[in-house]
Amino acid sequence: MKTKTPGASIRTGTGADDLRQAFLDNLVCALGRLPSHATSHDHYLALALTVRDHVMERGVKSFERGDTQQIRRVAYLSAEFLPGPHLGNHLLNLGLTGTADKALDGLGIDLDQVLAQEQEPGLGNGGLGRLASCYLDSLATVGVQSVGYGIRYEFGIFDQTIRDGWQVEVTDKxxxxxxxWEVYRPGAVQEVKFGGHTEVVTDAAGRSRVHWVPAIVVRGEAYDTPISGFDSDTCALMRLWKSEAVESFDFEAFNHGDYDRAVEQKVASENLSKVLYPNDELHRGKELRLKQQYFFTSCALQDMLRIQSLRGSPPDSFHRNWAVQLNDTHPAIAVAELMRLLVDVHALEWDAAWSVTRATLSYTNHTLLPEALERWPVDMLGGLLPRHLEIIYEINAHFLDEVRAAFPGDDERLARLSLIDESGLRYVRMANLACVGSQTVNGVAELHSELLRQTVLVDFAALWPDKFTNVTNGVTPRRFVALANPGLGKLLTKTAGKSWPGDLDKLRKIEPHTDDPRFRSEWREVKLSNKRQLAALIAERTGIEVAPESLFDVQVKRIHEYKRQHLNLLHVxxxxxxxKRDPKADIPARTFIFGGKAAPGYFLAKRIIRLATAASDLINNDRDVAGRIKVVFFPDFNVRNAQSIYPAADLSEQVSLAGMEASGTGNMKMSLNGALTIGTLDGANVEIREAVGAENFFLFGLNAGEVVALKRGxxxxxxxxxxxxLLREVIDFIGSGALGGDVDLFQPLVANLLDHDPYLLLADYRGYLNAQQRVSELWMDPEAWTRASILNTARMGRFSSDRSIRDYCQRVWNVNIKKQKK
Incomplete structure (x- = not known):
C-alpha cells in the first residue's frame, strides 16, 4: 500500500505508518514526552499537531494560489465563532479518520479517547457563532479563498452547571x-486607537487631512486557526485577535514602588479580549462591548489592507480584492473605519473612498426585533471613536440629501432613516449605518427577508429595493451528520454513495427506499443506537435513567422567552x-429533553430553566407516571453535546412565535438527522416544511400576519x-407551589403570562396541544413514523451551508467558485 504522496515528507504522508511516525515525533520533539509516560491529553496534542501539518500544508498552497491568481477573497467579520472540537472534523475532511485509527491502534491508543480530550472553543453564544463556523467550513469545501475575523476571547461563553435546579455560570477556561490548532502571527500585529481628539493637518501635497490623536493605543495580535474543507484543496482561515498593551510594563513606575501602575496599561488593554459579551447593563459594560467590536473590526480591515499591499494592489482596488461580510451589526463600525483608513491613512478622496467602501461591504441582518438592533449613545461613541463620529456625521449628511431627493418633504421618513436617532438621548443606529454603507443587505430565511423589507428595514427597502436579497442559512453535513452520526453516515453512504457529505442533494437517492421494510428497519436501528448512547450520557451527566424506546422530544437552544421553552413545559x-387524573390514558412514553443557556442577567430565562428542572424533579420521582414521561434538562449545551443530542432526537421542537426567529439552524440539524419537526411558520421552518412535505411536519400556531393582527386588536x-x-389548570398548578415547593418561585412567570404574554403562549396553547396529539398518533405507527423520518433526511439537501455559500457567491460577493479537489 502506498504510504505517502510523491514528494511528501513523513509529516504529511497519508499512510498509517507515516501518521504513526509523525505522531511519535510530535510527542517527543514538540511535547517532550516519552511515549511510555504520555497522558491521554498528550496523545491529543500530538495527534492534533500531526493533523495540523496536513491542514497547514493545504492552507499554504491554497493561499499561494490566491495570490498568484489575484482571486477576490471573502472576509467574514463576526463577533462570534463556535467551531466545536477541531480534531475529528479535520480527520473527516482530510479522509484520515480510518488511517488515524489504524496508526494509533498500532500503539495501543484508542482514537475515541483521544478525541474526547479536546476542549471546545466557546467563542460564541449560539446560532450566530455556529453559523459563522459552518460558513468557514463550507467556504473551504466549495473552494473560496476566505478569512473569518473575530476575537480570541480568553474566556468564552460560560460553562453551565445546574445546582439546586438553577443555572450556575462557571468560567470557560x-x-x-x-x-x-492556533499559530501566532507576529507579522500581522495591528495598532488600534481609542479616545483622544482629531485635528486638521496639511499633508506633503498641501492637502488638508484629519489626524486622529488617540488617548490610548492597543495592540491586536493575530492567532490563526486553519479550517479544512471536505474533499478540497482549499483551506479557510479563522484569524482571531488578542488585545495587548503597546507597552506592557512601566519599568519606571515599578522602580518607584508603584507596582499596580506598572502593569495597569497591560491589564486595561487585555480586558478587550478577556471575555465574550461582558454584561452590558452598566455603562462600563456597554463601553467595553463597543471597544471589542471596534477592536476586531479595525484589526481585520487593517490586516486586509496590509495583505492588499503585499499583493501589490493599491487601496483604491480594495473592493476588487476583498468581499467583506458583516455578520450582524457587531462589526457595522467597519463602514466608518474603512472610510477612515482609506481617507485619512491612504489619502483617497472622499467620493472614491465611499465607492470602494460600498462595493466592499455587505450586511447580514439576524433579527426582526427592533430593540435588538444595536445603538450606541452619541457621547459614548464620540468619546471612544471621535474620528468615526465625524465620519458618520458626514456619511449621514450625504445620505439624507439622497433621501430628500427621493422623498421630498417627507421629514418623518428622514428621521427614521437617519443614522442618528434624535428622538431623545441621541444614538448612532448601527443597522442604519450597515445598510447605508453596504452594497447588499440580506436576511437569513425567505420569511425573515420578506419581513425585513416590510418592518424594521422597510424604509431602506423602499429607497433601495435592489439592495435587498435573501440567503437562507445552512448547516454543514460533515460535522452534524458524518461526524456526529456515523451510523447514519454509513447507511447514507451505502445507499446514496460516498460523495453526499459534499453534495447534500444526493440524499434524494435514499427516497426510493422509504417503502423498503429492510431499509426502514436499518434506519430505526441507527436511531435506537443513537438514543441508547444519549441515554447513557444523560444518566452520566444528570443521574436520570431514560428509556431509549420512548419518544425523544427535544428542545435544545438558547433559553429565551421568544423561543418559548415554557410553551413546551405547559404541554409537559x-x-x-x-x-394523574387518568393513569390509563393512551399516551405513548416520552422523554422530554431540554438544553440551553440563559444569559446571566436574563431573569425570566433563568426562571424557565428552573421550571424545567422543577418539572423534572417532580415528574421523574412520581410513581404514578413512572415509565410514561420523563423530563431531562441536559446541562451545558454546546457543539460537542449537540453532536450527541441531534442524532438521537425523534421530535424537534421549533415553537418560537411566528415572526420572531430569523432562521434557526437547530431545526435543520435535527431534521437532517431524521427528526420530525413540530413548529410554527417561523424562520426557516417555513422552507423546511416546504422541502420535507407538509405531511411530515407538525404545524401549529398563528402565522406572522395573525400575530400582528392579534396584537393590534x-x-x-x-x-x-x-x-x-385545561390552560387554567396548568397555569394554576405552576403557581401553586407544587413545583419547587415555593409558592412564590414561579409567580413572575405566571404574572408575565397572564398580564402580558408578549410571545402569545396562551394564544398558541390549544393549537400546540392538538399538534402534539398528532405526534403521539403517528409515533404509535412505527412504520409510518420511520417513513416520515427518512423523507426528512432525504429532502434536506437545500439546507447545506455549501448551498448558502454558493448563494452568497452569486447574489452578494460576486465570487467565482473554482473548487480545488485534493
Whole structure:
C-alpha cells in the first residue's frame, strides 16, 4: 500500500505508518514526552499537531494560489465563532479518520479517547457563532479563498452547571490546556486607537487631512486557526485577535514602588479580549462591548489592507480584492473605519473612498426585533471613536440629501432613516449605518427577508429595493451528520454513495427506499443506537435513567422567552396532570429533553430553566407516571453535546412565535438527522416544511400576519386563561407551589403570562396541544413514523451551508467558485 504522496515528507504522508511516525515525533520533539509516560491529553496534542501539518500544508498552497491568481477573497467579520472540537472534523475532511485509527491502534491508543480530550472553543453564544463556523467550513469545501475575523476571547461563553435546579455560570477556561490548532502571527500585529481628539493637518501635497490623536493605543495580535474543507484543496482561515498593551510594563513606575501602575496599561488593554459579551447593563459594560467590536473590526480591515499591499494592489482596488461580510451589526463600525483608513491613512478622496467602501461591504441582518438592533449613545461613541463620529456625521449628511431627493418633504421618513436617532438621548443606529454603507443587505430565511423589507428595514427597502436579497442559512453535513452520526453516515453512504457529505442533494437517492421494510428497519436501528448512547450520557451527566424506546422530544437552544421553552413545559405539565387524573390514558412514553443557556442577567430565562428542572424533579420521582414521561434538562449545551443530542432526537421542537426567529439552524440539524419537526411558520421552518412535505411536519400556531393582527386588536391573555379549563389548570398548578415547593418561585412567570404574554403562549396553547396529539398518533405507527423520518433526511439537501455559500457567491460577493479537489 502506498504510504505517502510523491514528494511528501513523513509529516504529511497519508499512510498509517507515516501518521504513526509523525505522531511519535510530535510527542517527543514538540511535547517532550516519552511515549511510555504520555497522558491521554498528550496523545491529543500530538495527534492534533500531526493533523495540523496536513491542514497547514493545504492552507499554504491554497493561499499561494490566491495570490498568484489575484482571486477576490471573502472576509467574514463576526463577533462570534463556535467551531466545536477541531480534531475529528479535520480527520473527516482530510479522509484520515480510518488511517488515524489504524496508526494509533498500532500503539495501543484508542482514537475515541483521544478525541474526547479536546476542549471546545466557546467563542460564541449560539446560532450566530455556529453559523459563522459552518460558513468557514463550507467556504473551504466549495473552494473560496476566505478569512473569518473575530476575537480570541480568553474566556468564552460560560460553562453551565445546574445546582439546586438553577443555572450556575462557571468560567470557560478553554485555553487552559493549550490550543494546538492556533499559530501566532507576529507579522500581522495591528495598532488600534481609542479616545483622544482629531485635528486638521496639511499633508506633503498641501492637502488638508484629519489626524486622529488617540488617548490610548492597543495592540491586536493575530492567532490563526486553519479550517479544512471536505474533499478540497482549499483551506479557510479563522484569524482571531488578542488585545495587548503597546507597552506592557512601566519599568519606571515599578522602580518607584508603584507596582499596580506598572502593569495597569497591560491589564486595561487585555480586558478587550478577556471575555465574550461582558454584561452590558452598566455603562462600563456597554463601553467595553463597543471597544471589542471596534477592536476586531479595525484589526481585520487593517490586516486586509496590509495583505492588499503585499499583493501589490493599491487601496483604491480594495473592493476588487476583498468581499467583506458583516455578520450582524457587531462589526457595522467597519463602514466608518474603512472610510477612515482609506481617507485619512491612504489619502483617497472622499467620493472614491465611499465607492470602494460600498462595493466592499455587505450586511447580514439576524433579527426582526427592533430593540435588538444595536445603538450606541452619541457621547459614548464620540468619546471612544471621535474620528468615526465625524465620519458618520458626514456619511449621514450625504445620505439624507439622497433621501430628500427621493422623498421630498417627507421629514418623518428622514428621521427614521437617519443614522442618528434624535428622538431623545441621541444614538448612532448601527443597522442604519450597515445598510447605508453596504452594497447588499440580506436576511437569513425567505420569511425573515420578506419581513425585513416590510418592518424594521422597510424604509431602506423602499429607497433601495435592489439592495435587498435573501440567503437562507445552512448547516454543514460533515460535522452534524458524518461526524456526529456515523451510523447514519454509513447507511447514507451505502445507499446514496460516498460523495453526499459534499453534495447534500444526493440524499434524494435514499427516497426510493422509504417503502423498503429492510431499509426502514436499518434506519430505526441507527436511531435506537443513537438514543441508547444519549441515554447513557444523560444518566452520566444528570443521574436520570431514560428509556431509549420512548419518544425523544427535544428542545435544545438558547433559553429565551421568544423561543418559548415554557410553551413546551405547559404541554409537559398538561400531560402530567392528565396522567394523574387518568393513569390509563393512551399516551405513548416520552422523554422530554431540554438544553440551553440563559444569559446571566436574563431573569425570566433563568426562571424557565428552573421550571424545567422543577418539572423534572417532580415528574421523574412520581410513581404514578413512572415509565410514561420523563423530563431531562441536559446541562451545558454546546457543539460537542449537540453532536450527541441531534442524532438521537425523534421530535424537534421549533415553537418560537411566528415572526420572531430569523432562521434557526437547530431545526435543520435535527431534521437532517431524521427528526420530525413540530413548529410554527417561523424562520426557516417555513422552507423546511416546504422541502420535507407538509405531511411530515407538525404545524401549529398563528402565522406572522395573525400575530400582528392579534396584537393590534388588543390581545388579552387573561381571557384565554379564563375561557380554557385545561390552560387554567396548568397555569394554576405552576403557581401553586407544587413545583419547587415555593409558592412564590414561579409567580413572575405566571404574572408575565397572564398580564402580558408578549410571545402569545396562551394564544398558541390549544393549537400546540392538538399538534402534539398528532405526534403521539403517528409515533404509535412505527412504520409510518420511520417513513416520515427518512423523507426528512432525504429532502434536506437545500439546507447545506455549501448551498448558502454558493448563494452568497452569486447574489452578494460576486465570487467565482473554482473548487480545488485534493
Amino acid at each position: 478553554w485555553l487552559h490546556g493549550g490550543n494546538p 405539565l398538561t400531560l402530567y396532570l392528565r396522567l 388588543g390581545y388579552r391573555p387573561r381571557d384565554r386563561y379564563d375561557s380554557d379549563p
